Amino acid sequence: MIVQPEDIIFEKPRGFLVLDGANGAGKTTLMHKLVEHLRRQSLPVLATREPGSTKLGQTLRKILLESEPDTVAPLTEVFLFAADRHNHVQKIIQPALARREMVISDRYYYSTAAFQGYDRMLDLHAVSTINSLAINGCLPDLLILLDLDPEEGLRRTKLRAESEGKDGFESESIDFHHRLRQGFIELARTCAEPVWVVDAEQTPDSIWRQILPIIERWSAAFQEVQRNCGEAP
Numbered sequence: 001m002i003v004q005p006e007d008i009i010f011e012k013p014r015g016f017l018v019l020d021g022a023n024g025a026g027k028t029t030l031m032h033k034l035v036e037h038l039r040r041q042s043l044p045v046l047a048t049r050e051p052g053s054t055k056l057g058q059t060l061r062k063i064l065l066e067s068e069p070d071t072v073a074p075l076t077e078v079f080l081f082a083a084d085r086h087n088h089v090q091k092i093i094q095p096a097l098a099r100r101e102m103v104i105s106d107r108y109y110y111s112t113a114a115f116q117g118y119d120r121m122l123d124l125h126a127v128s129t130i131n132s133l134a135i136n137g138c139l140p141d142l143l144i145l146l147d148l149d150p151e152e153g154l155r156r157t158k159l160r161a162e163s164e165g166k167d168g169f170e171s172e173s174i175d176f177h178h179r180l181r182q183g184f185i186e187l188a189r190t191c192a193e194p195v196w197v198v199d200a201e202q203t204p205d206s207i208w209r210q211i212l213p214i215i216e217r218w219s220a221a222f223q224e225v226q227r228n229c230g231e232a233p
Ligand SMILES: Nc1ncnc2c1ncn2[C@@H]1O[C@H](COP(=O)(O)OP(=O)(O)OP(=O)(O)O)[C@@H](O)[C@H]1O
Pocket: 021, 022, 023, 024, 025, 026, 027, 028, 029, 030, 156, 157, 159, 160, 200, 201, 202, 203, 204, 207
């Protein structure tokens, strides 16, 4: 469900936040700032990402991002992402939340739903069922969806690729990236959890100024829950 920032209410947040959106939208840039900001306040924060946060996931990430075009069937791709995600939830996200850490994930099931569900035109119901099994009810307190014109996203990733190389998805057509953007928005409208769609065209500083008050509210509500729960078991 899409929410406006003034309407975002954190009632007993579990401490799980997700940043998602297209390639080059600025997820990783924002993640670094968020983590630095929260750690400066001595808050326990775990920064993680998909795919590839577990040992198994690193192998899957390599397979997923480095496969030649048309060598992996679309539904196979969904299963591989789901295997990575399920292991990520079971071995990293849920244990960290149980230790009462704040968890921020750079991409989550939204990426698979948008990439494979909308772009590859698979059965949305099937993709959604596979995702539900993979996340096992582990939904974030808020998804921050960085929304960006695909041309700008590709321009940014091209600049970055000159130093770091690119992955298979960045080589897809511009139409693919336009469908992807629509997929993310459609998903934001229909999912149960709150989604804040942020205009990622802005400068990193301007995005940060917009995001900071929400993060402060999230972090205050999280700390309140921790105080009320007493010490971690
Ligand atoms: N708001 C912004 N305006 C302009 N450039 C930006 C902005 N945010 C990030 N960038 C630059 O764009 C490039 C992509 O940013 P970043 O790596 O954060 O995106 P990403 O969403 O994590 O991409 P990917 O999905 O490929 O991992 C980087 O070189 C980064 O410095």
